[in-house]
Amino acid sequence: MRYDVIVIGAGMVGTSTAWHLQKNGSKVLLLDKKLPGSETSYGNAGLIQREAIHTHPFPRQISEMVRVLPNQGTDIRYRIPAILRYHQALLQYWKYSSPASVKKIEAEWQTLIEHCTNEHQTMITASGAENLISREGWLQLHRSEETLKSAIAAADKDREQGVEHNVLTIEELKAMEPNANFDGFVGAIHWLNSWQVSNPSALVKAYAKSFQEMQGEIRENDVKEITPEADGWKVFTDNGTFYSDDLVIAAGPWSNELIKPLGYDLPLFPMRGYHQHFKITGKNTIKHSMFDMDKGFVMGPMQQGIRITTGAEMTTMDAPKNFGQLNTVLKLARKILPLDEAVESEAWAGSRPCMPDMKPVIGPAGKHEHLWFAFGHSHQGFTLGPITGRLVEELIHDKPLTVNVEPFNAQRFSKS
Numbered sequence: 497m498r499y500d501v502i503v504i505g506a507g508m509v510g511t512s513t514a515w516h517l518q519k520n521g522s523k524v525l526l527l528d529k530k531l532p533g534s535e536t537s538y539g540n541a542g543l544i545q546r547e548a549i550h551t552h553p554f555p556r557q558i559s560e561m562v563r564v565l566p567n568q569g570t571d572i573r574y575r576i577p578a579i580l581r582y583h584q585a586l587l588q589y590w591k592y593s594s595p596a597s598v599k600k601i602e603a604e605w606q607t608l609i610e611h612c613t614n615e616h617q618t619m620i621t622a623s624g625a626e627n628l629i630s631r632e633g634w635l636q637l638h639r640s641e642e643t644l645k646s647a648i649a650a651a652d653k654d655r656e657q658g659v660e661h662n663v664l665t666i667e668e669l670k671a672m673e674p675n676a677n678f679d680g681f682v683g684a685i686h687w688l689n690s691w692q693v694s695n696p697s698a699l700v701k702a703y704a705k706s707f708q709e710m711q712g713e714i715r716e717n718d719v720k721e722i723t724p725e726a727d728g729w730k731v732f733t734d735n736g737t738f739y740s741d742d743l744v745i746a747a748g749p750w751s752n753e754l755i756k757p758l759g760y761d762l763p764l765f766p767m768r769g770y771h772q773h774f775k776i777t778g779k780n781t782i783k784h785s786m787f788d789m790d791k792g793f794v795m796g797p798m799q800q801g802i803r804i805t806t807g808a809e810m811t812t813m814d815a816p817k818n819f820g821q822l823n824t825v826l827k828l829a830r831k832i833l834p835l836d837e838a839v840e841s842e843a844w845a846g847s848r849p850c851m852p853d854m855k856p857v858i859g860p861a862g863k864h865e866h867l868w869f870a871f872g873h874s875h876q877g878f879t880l881g882p883i884t885g886r887l888v889e890e891l892i893h894d895k896p897l898t899v900n901v902e903p904f905n906a907q908r909f910s911k912s
């Protein structure tokens with residue numbers, strides 16, 4: 497079968513890309529080995545983060561490194577085999593995390609983030625997914641006066657970038673979330689113009705359904721190999737071979753596996769996170785997602801239950817699950833809310849697709865005509881899927897671009 501465009505990967509990024517292309521006249525095939533929104537775009541914290549205008553640099557202060565090194569933190573842990581395997585990417589990550597570099601990177605990153613809610617809204621409306629969205633904002637809880645004070649100073653500056661917030665006292669927090677115990681906390685920032693999604697996978701599935709309603713095609717196939725042809729691309733899968741003029745790689749943390757045989761070796765590395773749901777009862781119902789800023793985990797109300805998501809674990813994609821970080825987080829979470837009955841017997845784990853310079857790759861592959869990359873959105877791929885999809889559509893259809901994609905080009909690492 498021949499298509500104008502094949503998109504590989506039906507996470508938030510690939511599904512949004514397929515949606516935009518189909519909507520703008522291309523005949524698109526969206527390929528994934530699983531149903532849309534079954535991997536990282538399933539397991540995230542479900543926040544559409546208008547406030548996320550700052551990146552996540554590598555710890556460079558001695559005090560931070562000393563804190564992380566014993567590997568007992570709730571926000572970040574690591575495994576030695578992953579450090580060895582990704583050492584080059586990590587060195588670059590360290591380099592890109594200097595204050596001067598982060599300032600430049602964040603200015604570029606913000607050109608994407610500023611579009612996140614508007615671009616999601618277009619797709620939410622088209623797919624009739626309004627029931628999955630809450631616009632009450634989310635709560636960033638602080639345990640220390642010092643971190644709260646610096647967060648307030650930063651949030652005040654962020655208003656210039658369109659990010660809205662309120663500072664909350666413990667009394668105000670208790671009034672908003674009467675079931676939660678805020679002992680040990682000193683206050684919070686309420687991010688007002690970020691949104692919560694009650695089932696991230698269902699939102700991707702709603703976007704995928706809208707894509708199908710526009711005659712877009714989805715197949716649950718495992719892509720084994722891609723090869724360039726004189727007039728486009730040939731995609732071999734476990735269940736058939738497909739052809740297209742253009743090909744988009746949007747396979748999240750698996751993207752390198754698909755493009756390495758074509759001679760690309762981008763410094764993409766995974767940052768794992770875990771989640772577990774707990775049955776919602778009259779005693780633990782909450783309205784807002786709450787991020788424990790000083791311990792680095794999120795508690796969010798989802799359709800499946802209260803979802804507890806961990807921070808990052810630097811490990812390899814195929815490493816067995818290690819529940820140490822999640823178990824430590826659960827002890828802290830249970831002091832905030834009663835979490836008596838786990839919904840699943842085993843916690844979920846998935847990997848954020850990260851780049852050393854904390855920016856996604858969006859644009860032409862470089863070495864092949866009509867090959868496009870859209871991956872590496874690390875901590876905010878759920879937020880940035882729709883704007884990425886729009887940009888890839890504009891690139892393929894040779895339209896004026898909503899955002900300058902130069903800072904996100906795939907060739908930037910060959911220069912460093």
Ligand SMILES: Cc1cc2nc3c(=O)[nH]c(=O)nc-3n(C[C@H](O)[C@H](O)[C@H](O)COP(=O)(O)OP(=O)(O)OC[C@H]3O[C@@H](n4cnc5c(N)ncnc54)[C@H](O)[C@@H]3O)c2cc1C
Pocket residue numbers: 504505506507508509510527528529530533534535536537538539540541542543544545717718719720746747748749750751754767768769770771805806846847848849870871872873874875876877878879880
């Ligand atoms: C714990 C946690 C919390 C997070 N919280 C948030 C949040 O609140 N907000 C936010 O914006 N982001 C969040 N993120 C990050 C976000 O989830 C990711 O950046 C985003 O989901 C990446 O989307 P994606 O489409 O690139 O990748 P994925 O969703 O992983 O999709 C890639 C797809 O490619 C498919 N694929 C791979 N290889 C093949 C192949 N060979 N053949 C066919 N298909 C293939 C996979 O099956 C998969 O469906 C969080 C991440 C984690 C882990």
